[in-house]
Amino acid sequence: MFARLNMNEKMERLIESAAEIIAAARRIAVLTGAGVSAESGVGTFRDAQTGLWSRFDPQQLASQEGFAADPGRVWRWYMHRLEMVERARPNPGHAALAALEAMTPTFTLITQNVDDLHERAGSRNVLHLHGRIERFHCNGCGLPYTLRMEDRDAPMPPTCTFCTDYIRPSVVWFGELLPAQELAEAQRAAETCDVFLVIGTSGVVYPAAHLPVMAKRRAAPIIEVNPEESALSEMAEIWLSGPSGALLPRLVEAVRLRRAGQENPR
Ligand code: BV8
Ligand code: ZN
Numbered sequence: 001m002f003a004r005l006n007m008n009e010k011m012e013r014l015i016e017s018a019a020e021i022i023a024a025a026r027r028i029a030v031l032t033g034a035g036v037s038a039e040s041g042v043g044t045f046r047d048a049q050t051g052l053w054s055r056f057d058p059q060q061l062a063s064q065e066g067f068a069a070d071p072g073r074v075w076r077w078y079m080h081r082l083e084m085v086e087r088a089r090p091n092p093g094h095a096a097l098a099a100l101e102a103m104t105p106t107f108t109l110i111t112q113n114v115d116d117l118h119e120r121a122g123s124r125n126v127l128h129l130h131g132r133i134e135r136f137h138c139n140g141c142g143l144p145y146t147l148r149m150e151d152r153d154a155p156m157p158p159t160c161t162f163c164t165d166y167i168r169p170s171v172v173w174f175g176e177l178l179p180a181q182e183l184a185e186a187q188r189a190a191e192t193c194d195v196f197l198v199i200g201t202s203g204v205v206y207p208a209a210h211l212p213v214m215a216k217r218r219a220a221p222i223i224e225v226n227p228e229e230s231a232l233s234e235m236a237e238i239w240l241s242g243p244s245g246a247l248l249p250r251l252v253e254a255v256r257l258r259r260a261g262q263e264n265p266r
């Protein structure tokens with residue numbers, strides 16, 4: 001009787017049910033958000049606003065309007081976050097997703113995160129829908145820019161040698177289009193997957209948050225890992241409520257055991 005089980009036994013049961021679905025899947029799509037990097041010490045997008053940044057709205061800072069209004073403030077915010085990312089190490093959740101990719105014929109990791117922790121954990125096929133914080137280009141002419149040491153604690157962004165406009169991080173700001181190639185590949189994964197995993201995202205930013213809806217519409221089961229309820233939880237077949245750094249390794253180990261069992265049936 002499920003109700004009589006204690007919390008850990010319940011979680012064990014849910015992990016087993018999720019592992020059964022994932023072990024049977026040939027094509028897996030995953031959408032990650034800032035929550036998957038939280039245990040690496042990279043503040044999630046909405047609570048990256050710790051300390052002196054707490055009084056600013058990230059949605060304002062991550063926009064052309066915010067950059068035009070105060071380029072220095074936006075530049076310093078990104079240098080602060082870039083330093084957090086560079087100091088961070090991938091956590092067991094990132095490693096578990098890389099291990100799952102290695103044991104799955106068709107695996108697409110779609111991330112809203114602008115950090116490189118999935119790559120540093122060994123993930124190979126990563127689609128960055130919102131760009132990369134460690135890359136830069138000119139806000140005016142698009143010329144790529146290589147960050148110099150002196151830029152990191154400069155009060156203002158560097159300027160473009162070609163058109164003199166400000167340099168900005170190569171991330172997608174609110175109101176800006178997502179990279180067409182990555183978005184198309186992510187949509188194809190959502191349209192063809194056998195299971196869609198949603199890890200560590202509040203599910204409020206579009207069009208990324210629409211991807212699990214596309215999978216759900218074709219009856220692909222959605223499995224969510226998040227300590228809090230998100231905007232996507234009610235469409236999830238299974239919601240593993242807890243931190244991804246702790247739950248993903250347990251989930252992937254359960255999948256590995258099932259897959260091994262499938263290969264050499266007793
Ligand atoms: C666009 C880069 C077309 C910058 C970011 C419908 C269609 C199209 C657009 C819209 C639409 N409706 C509204 C819009 C506008 C807007 C939007 O979605 N607004 C929302 C807020 C309503 N979308 C856009 O502007 C997009 N552009 O569509 O262009 C267009 C063009 C012109 C005119 C009109 C349309 C661009 C969106 C991209 C914005 N850029 N980031 C940067 O990072 O600095 S988005 C930003 O939010 C981050 O990338 C972040 O990844 C993303 C989503 O946040 P989450 O990752 O979910 O993080 P969050 O903090 O919210 O949540 C963390 C979660 O982790 C929580 O659930 C928490 O419980 C969980 N958690 C915590 N700890 C753990 C954990 N989980 C697991 N383990 C843990 N340990
Ligand atoms: Zn330029």
